[in-house]
Amino acid sequence: MEQVVANGIYLGSQYAMIALGLTLIFALMNVLNFAHGQMYVIGGFVTYTFYGQFQMPFLLALLMSCLTLTVLGALIEKFLFGPVIRRSAREESTMLLAAGIAFLLDAIILLVFGEKQRGVPKIVDGVFNWDFRIIMPYDRILICALAILSIVAFITFMQFSRTGRALRALAQDRDAAQLMGVNVNRYSMIGFALGAMLAGLVGGLLVTITGVNLGMGGPTSIKAFLMVMIGGAGVISGAIVGGFILGMLEAVGLAVLSQYGDITYLVIFVALMIFLTIRPQGLMGKPWG
Amino acid sequence: MKRRNLFTTMAAALALATVPATAALADNPVLKIGFVGVTSGPAAAWGISNQRSMETRAAWLNEIGGYKIGDVTYDIEIVSFDDQKDPKRAIAGMEKMAQEGIHYVVGPNVDDGAAAVRPVAEANGIIYFPYAFPKALYTAPASNAVLGMVANYQSGPAIYKYLKEEKGVKTVAFIAANESDPLSQRDSGLVAAEALGLEAVSANVTYQVDTTDFTPVLTPVIRTRPDLLVLSGVTPANAPQLIRSARELGFQGLISTETAQDAQVLRESAGDLANGFISVGGASTPEIASDMMKEFVARYTEMFGEYNDESNTKVYALEYILATLAENPAAINDVEAFKQTMDTFEVPNPYMKGDAVMRYVGMSSFGQRRQVAVPLVVNVFQDGEFETLFVAEVD
Incomplete structure (x- = not known):
């Protein structure tokens, strides 16, 4: 039981990090970013390149992932989502654009990084073993701690910084925020870049545990949407x-x-459908949006 | 104006760049060989190693003047189609090959795709070389599919027998992805293991193919404390993660699979934790590779930047097609002639040292010669490289 709880906390910290960027972009721009998983994969590959290939320090490689995705996110918002949102009132326009970007990024990842699974050396060796009741490699514990730390830092940033307050205002009411002097276009770009950066950060963190390959983008996005x-x-x-x-x-x-085969996600999906029938806005969402 | 100039310059550069290639191809008539397989998604490594092996060999042959079949020398063109591991796409791919008049196709890479394309291939006179194991594809009345590698029901018993006799393995646990290929490989592996007297302590645990963290999946399997953990039908992307999780959970027994793996992927993603991992290797490990195989590896690496060990096996399909056509030029548009030639075809194997031959086998497993004869090479991963554990033959 202890092992199950430990696995759950570890997986939960990963998943929360993945979902944060996606929900931030949705909150700010009402965009379902289907390319979020691909951004996560690019983050993993950038860390792989700098840490695994060029043998730079891990934290520097992680920083490179964040920077790359920040720039990529800003460019995508400025040249793709921004213009589409301004020109089209139909929500499906941004959804189709997001799906197109996901395909494009998949193709770019294949061209630049290849088809193989990639991995990097462990950042910490050794395994924590509490009398075979909890077995957890130290690198997982470290990544879990870093993920939780990143979540706390992100919340602090959103809560207390000027940019964070502007982003929250934008998320609550775009028109009111604009009337209060918030530069909507600028903060939309910052928010999208921040969401992309979070995807890059978690991709860079998790490449040390799970490795990375070009097929991970789609399933990652699906799990993020679930959360x-x-x-x-x-x-x-x-x-x-x-x-x-x-x-x-x-x-x-x-x-x-496990003894009944791979039915875990089947059960989760069924439970989710029942849950959404009862509470379509999710646990903490508001029915009015 | 400036933009127009830029486009004009780019178009001119593109045109100039394509002229030499077109001119080179224009010297000889072109023989198109198809590839339908998975080149995107988590299993992309399987299909891309196929496609790139074919493209490398085709470029090599074209560079030295083409391939002579009868009195005609052909340039070889590879026509590829990504089926995305989707049977519906595989059918579309095979239909595209038929529309292009292609009679010889390599792929698909997985069971359901290979089964799905069978009617299209048979209706359009296409011989195809799948990397899929269902016996029905190769057993009469089916006759257009030729297994391009060693099947798990051929390699599994050999591996388990070796491990039972040499390593004292008594108990075995199986884990497989929840999709058709790995599950069928798990089932046939289970039958083979039990036939040898091994006790299966876990065989129900499966995982989603897109799983990235295997610790929760493996925890109940490792608790059964098997001597041997079999990763049935595992993809090169998942193998290192499974090995790593198993070792980190304290598993100290043997780990094996009946699929081909890539040493660099294991080295990067599992490191020393993969030491001792047993897999079915490519057919040309360093101990048995000929000079031609070494040149193939060098050319592949030069073309694509990095070699894939799976290509040790996947180099063969195109070679078999071309060599069989050279043996009977009438088969170039007549697959029935090709089938007749398969029964007697035998030429030296250029990719192996010694007196190995290329011939069609499969009489024992399928009752007809519908499998390429590649040696069954069982490898063990040690300190970043594959070492040959033993070599056997299949028929």
């Missing part, structure tokens, strides 16, 4: 709660249901 649906779309705290709930459900399901 956002559980927690409530566009709610930061909802994404965190959704991430931890999904991580715990997955850990418990894999432990309890």
